[in-house]
């Protein structure tokens with residue numbers, strides 16, 4: 001590329017200089033013209049081959065942004081065709097979304113929403129929740145996973161916000177760039193990449209941040225979109241980087257919902273239905289599992305580690 005660029009620049013300068021001198025030399029202009037087209041043709045041909053090389057080489061797909069986004073777009077289209085467009089979220093303010101996300105950890109959505117409604121009814125404002133005793137909170141959220149732990153971490157997280165900002169609000173995040181807002185959120189005790197992304201993407205902030213839950217992580221690893229031994233931070237960062245730059249926050253929300261739906265239906269933790277999965281032709285794990293029935297992988301290979309209580 002550099003050589004072609006330098007040849008082109010030199011040739012253009014030479015042509016310009018000589019062409020000024022020999023204004024009436026028709027043969028010179030024709031020769032210049034043909035050589036120019038030849039050079040352009042070579043450059044085009046080179047770029048075409050470079051494009052094809054970039055399109056088909058996995059290494060380049062991770063390196064170039066257009067290549068990194070390509071598998072995401074294909075997966076998105078397949079899942080849209082299989083499941084239809086997800087319903088838009090009911091957007092809460094950022095602080096309420098944080099409360100919901102904290103009690104939603106390792107808990108089914110409908111159970112978390114019921115607990116969230118119970119807290120809102122009981123305390124009427126999150127300001128009162130931050131000063132509530134754990135033994136008052138726990139009975140209200142007793143159907144979520146690890147209620148005793150969340151009854152402690154939830155008000156502690158709210159108090160941490162008040163301590164840093166002087167009052168309990170996350171509205172100021174609207175004025176921060178997404179990366180800075182995310183960094184601010186992950187400094188709150190108990191807030192990791194998933195919860196920070198949900199505050200930014202699901203709430204009224206509507207930022208470009210992919211929420212990577214257990215289902216999304218499992219699907220991404222089986223599709224080899226991320227390495228299998230990657231931790232939550234790395235998986236979240238890699239998948240976020242694969243979002244097409246033209247996608248809006250709503251597109252990214254849809255992508256999260258579609259991956260999650262796949263993880264809840266076809267790509268379940270212990271018994272993935274690879275045979276009928278809409279992504280099977282794109283999935284190295286699915287193909288390995290079904291291409292050689294005699295060597296089917298044990299379901300143990302699909303099992304996800306159980307999260308420890310201390311990791312909440």
Ligand code: SF4
Nearest residue numbers: 267274277280283286
């Ligand atoms: S082919 Fe199998 S492993 Fe791959 S995404 Fe589909 S269900 Fe999951």
